[in-house]
Amino acid sequence: MRLAVIGAGAVGRSVVELAGEYGHEVVAVADSSSATVADGTGGRAGAGGDDAIGVDPDAVVARKAERGIVGDADPDDALSADYDVLVEATPTTLGDAEPGFTHVTAALERDRHAVLANKGPVAERFGDLRAAVDDSDGEIRFEATVGGAIPAVSTVEDIEPGHVTAVRGVLNGTANFILTRMAAEGLDYDHVLAEAQDLGVAEADPSFDVDGTDAALKCVILANVLSFGAVDDPADAREFTLADADVSGIRDVPGSALRLAAEDGRTVRLIGEATGETVRVAPRLVPENGTLAVSGTQNIVQIETSHAGRLNISGRGAGGPETASAVLGDVGRLE
Amino acid sequence: MSDRRDGAPETALDAEGAAGEPDPADSGASPDGGHASTAPSTHTVRLELVDEPGQLLAALHPIADNGGNLLSIYHERGNKTPRGRIPVEVDFEATPERFEEIVDALRSEGVNVMQAGTERYAEEVTILLFGHLIDTDLSDTLSRIEACESASVADVSLAAPQGTEEVSSARLRLEARAGETDAALAAVRELADEKELRVVEPLTGVDA
Structure with missing residues (x-):
């Protein structure tokens, strides 16, 4: 699966680092102010030019650590990247659960799946999410929101x-x-x-x-x-x-x-x-x-x-x- | 149905009753003593049944037929009396007047009523209370828990490491009537809210 990882905190970075081990590719990563999108669709300046579809996980993590950004692209570019699953790993917000809610519904509107580590949308707007899922060919999953590693x-x-x-x-x-x-x-x-x-x-x-x-x-x-x-x-x-x-x-x-x-x-x-x-x-x-x-x-x-x-x-x-x-x-x- | 109810327990339990086991119920059939209260209250009766089908149902009819509201039945199946009967503890709500009628009806049906009217606390819960326990009059707190219908305070341990004016903690062991632990805890919660104390409740019903 091609993943767009939104949120580059501890969880988002670990998803970027471990995705390959699980047979998935990360095609876009965004934090609140920056993004990187693979394959010339947005901004991986100086990309190696090889055939790899995904972003380079080590480079993303290093940029986040050194410069506080994940890349030179706009966060919206990651949302519109060509992914199969959007991983919502931004910090949990209460009430309207934004911006996480919009990230998830943006994926569903494009008939893509979303996997949440962010508790806000599933805790505060479950009904709205279910409605968005009903109108989509995409699904949502949110195991990570409850009990971390515990299934x-x-x-x-x-x-x-x-x-x-x-x-x-x-x-x-x-x-x-x-x-x-x-x-x-x-x-x-x-x-x-x-x-x-x-x-x-x-x-x-x-x-x-x-x-x-x-x-x-x-x-x-x-x-x-x-x-x-x-x-x-x-x-x-x-x-x-x-x-x-x-x-x-x-x-x-x-x-x-x-x-x-x-x-x-x-x-x-x-x-x-x-x-x-x-x-x-x-x-x-x-x-x-x-x-x-x-x-x-x-x-x-x-x-x-x-x-x-x-x-x-x-x-x-x-x-x-x-x-x-x-x-x-x-x-x-x-x- | 009426056959079983009228017949079976009679023969079986008459023998038991005739054996003349001490029957404390005679002296304490009315827990409310001479109070003229007509409000229903909870009563516990302890019965002995023969280990045969239909006996429990037969014993419950006199309660329901005489206006008792069944609350719980504790059927100690594995625990037999020396004569091989099965003790059953029944809690029901009834007015004092109806309660006496029920006990009479049980006896006239031949059901052996071992004990009636003495409240038995079947459930025990331990809770913690903390906050300004002493400033908010701990003895008043305890006597108000005692006054609540569902529970009795069996044991209290207090810890006030920073003196009586600071936050202190207490561990209370409460005895609650069968099926009334939740009501007892609700009463404690309400009292704690009023006095701005915090309650740490046990996980009831979970043998963790």
């Missing part, structure tokens, strides 16, 4: 959403790292947050993670998958957005609460739960050595099914190559 969405699809009663789990590695460290070391939130920021586990502004927003978006996406997947006519499905989620974060959880939990063989994890009817994210008491009490930045997704019992999948919920592997898995499913 959460495709597992739910395999089981069939109508036979999944709930999906819950630990879906934010930053919050889980903080809770794990607080419980293990008896430290307070502020101390562990500073440590997480030094390690690059938490961002300078950690709100998105510690207030539960990121986990909530993932649960909203799962709720949409369950809701739309369980009905024949999308008009019968309930659409979820972040506004439908009941969210509380971990910012004010005191160390003393974790100690009291530990005395009783329990611990606290930021647990997200999605059904076809509700979305809830909150710190919850779980058994200290239980399945859901994953450590550090690990994530876990627990799927409750009607006929197959409970499934647990744990693994890395973030990271460039991990998330890129989910993106490229989706690309493979579209072949």
Whole structure:
């Protein structure tokens, strides 16, 4: 497949670097201010002139690192490049989910597929996306939006959403790292947050993670998958957005609460739960050595099914190559 | 249907009843004592059934027929009494007056009522509360949880490492009536909202 990768953060760059290994070619890459498009359609000045269709991944990554741009072309050139699958890996935005939403619909209007790593469009405008898909020969996939490397969405699809009663789990590695460290070391939130920021586990502004927003978006996406997947006519499905989620974060959880939990063989994890009817994210008491009490930045997704019992999948919920592997898995499913 | 209901339990359970096992129900049939309340409340009766088809259904009819609203049935199939009967715990809602009628009807049907009226807390949940627990009057918080119909506070542990005026945490073990854990947690949430406390709830129904 020929890929246009929109967004050149950790995930976008990893997709560019790894696509070849999965048998795909990257024909265009864009970040917010620049682009590079292969084969003379736009601006790979000084291109080698060989027969390779794709862009040179190493050159793109090097330019991004050295000059902060991916090429000399306009970002719109990447959107109009001749690709089979558009990979939307720009940062998640809420509300209208722009510009990610427009990128995806631009691909669908051209009857091309889109694979999202950006949670915004699938969490905030799922109904609009479904409508755009209905009018297109293209499909969308978004495994990378939930649980990084963990195949959460495709597992739910395999089981069939109508036979999944709930999906819950630990879906934010930053919050889980903080809770794990607080419980293990008896430290307070502020101390562990500073440590997480030094390690690059938490961002300078950690709100998105510690207030539960990121986990909530993932649960909203799962709720949409369950809701739309369980009905024949999308008009019968309930659409979820972040506004439908009941969210509380971990910012004010005191160390003393974790100690009291530990005395009783329990611990606290930021647990997200999605059904076809509700979305809830909150710190919850779980058994200290239980399945859901994953450590550090690990994530876990627990799927409750009607006929197959409970499934647990744990693994890395973030990271460039991990998330890129989910993106490229989706690309493979579209072949 | 009426044959099974009238016949089967009678012969089987009469024998059991005649054996004269202690029957605490006699002294405590009305949990509401002398209150003139006519509001329905939750009652638990413990029955013993013979391990034969139709027995459970037969035992439930007197409850439904006399205006009881069945809430839950805990059928301890693997757990037999020394005489080989199966204990069943039934929760239902009824007014105090109807409750007595139901117990009478069960007995007249020959169902062995082992225990009636004493509330049994079937479910246990542990929660954490944190915030300004002491400034917001912890004992009031606890007694208001106690006052809620669904739950009772079994155990409290408090941690106030920074003194009583700072944020402190408490671990509460609550006992809830069968099927009422959610209601108990909702009541705690509401109280916590009012006092600006935070609740960390367990994942109920998930043996993680």
